Amino acid sequence: MCPPAHFDVTYSINPWMDPAKPADASLALAQWEQLCGVYRSLGHTVEELAPEPGLPDMVFTANGATVVGGRVFGARFAHPEREPEAERHLEWFAAHGFTHLHVPVHINEGEGDFAVTASCLLAGRGFRTNPLAHGEAQEYFGRPVIGLELVDPRYYHLDLALAVLDDAADEIAYHPPAFSPGSREVLRRLFPDALIAGEEDTAAFGLNAVSDGLHVILPHTATGLHGPLRDRGFEPVPVDLSELHKGGGSAKCCSQELRA
Numbered sequence: 001m002c003p004p005a006h007f008d009v010t011y012s013i014n015p016w017m018d019p020a021k022p023a024d025a026s027l028a029l030a031q032w033e034q035l036c037g038v039y040r041s042l043g044h045t046v047e048e049l050a051p052e053p054g055l056p057d058m059v060f061t062a063n064g065a066t067v068v069g070g071r072v073f074g075a076r077f078a079h080p081e082r083e084p085e086a087e088r089h090l091e092w093f094a095a096h097g098f099t100h101l102h103v104p105v106h107i108n109e110g111e112g113d114f115a116v117t118a119s120c121l122l123a124g125r126g127f128r129t130n131p132l133a134h135g136e137a138q139e140y141f142g143r144p145v146i147g148l149e150l151v152d153p154r155y156y157h158l159d160l161a162l163a164v165l166d167d168a169a170d171e172i173a174y175h176p177p178a179f180s181p182g183s184r185e186v187l188r189r190l191f192p193d194a195l196i197a198g199e200e201d202t203a204a205f206g207l208n209a210v211s212d213g214l215h216v217i218l219p220h221t222a223t224g225l226h227g228p229l230r231d232r233g234f235e236p237v238p239v240d241l242s243e244l245h246k247g248g249g250s251a252k253c254c255s256q257e258l259r260a
């Protein structure tokens with residue numbers, strides 16, 4: 001995670017960002033600290049990446065890499081505004097004992113567009129990640145990559161339209177209208193028992209959730225998901241990240257998972 005010390009909305013690269021509505025960095029920082037506190041209180045370890053002036057989206061660390069089995073698949077950002085972030089992530093990994101580092105050839109925005117399940121990687125395309133990066137990730141991780149076409153600009157990253165709830169049991173939640181008809185059908189075939197999220201909860205960034213297999217940390221306004229999550233044995237943990245929503249991201253976007 002990276003503290004939003006320099007967070008602001010100074011450019012617009014997704015429909016949620018409006019530079020006319022700048023963000024309050026101190027409120028964003030307080031909300032982010034709460035999210036860190038939630039992870040720590042649940043027994044998780046939080047590692048920190050140093051924030052840098054001029055990189056206001058650096059708080060969205062999910063986009064900086066994809067890590068599975070200790071192997072790091074670096075990111076390559078679609079927009080020049082975020083391009084320098086990729087290197088900061090790789091430097092962090094190199095300095096923290098990660099020896100398998102892949103510098104990507106094709107554009108991919110890390111866990112923004114790669115979701116890890118027990119059997120495969122689900123991979124978004126259509127807005128940010130180049131479909132060629134799907135093959136590149138498959139070769140690097142030796143896991144099947146299932147490409148999914150995103151069609152709604154509000155859900156420009158896979159992690160805004162789909163959440164992995166249990167990566168051991170292949171349990172997911174998703175919002176079908178965010179995907180092309182063919183990709184919807186792929187999801188229906190692979191995950192017939194998935195939790196289907198409605199428009200309101202998805203627009204409240206309810207699928208931008210982080211699950212440890214029991215607790216599901218999600219924005220506090222996505223209340224429609226609480227009941228269905230409890231019915232499946234999960235415990236919803238609501239957090240208020242309203243200030244970060246101005247940048248077009250929530251809990252998951254702020255959290256890159258270091259899978260050992």
Ligand code: ARG
Nearest residue numbers: 014060062112157247249253
């Ligand atoms: N402003 C950032 C962007 O548009 C938000 C990134 C959100 N991150 C995510 N994992 N969906 O790139």
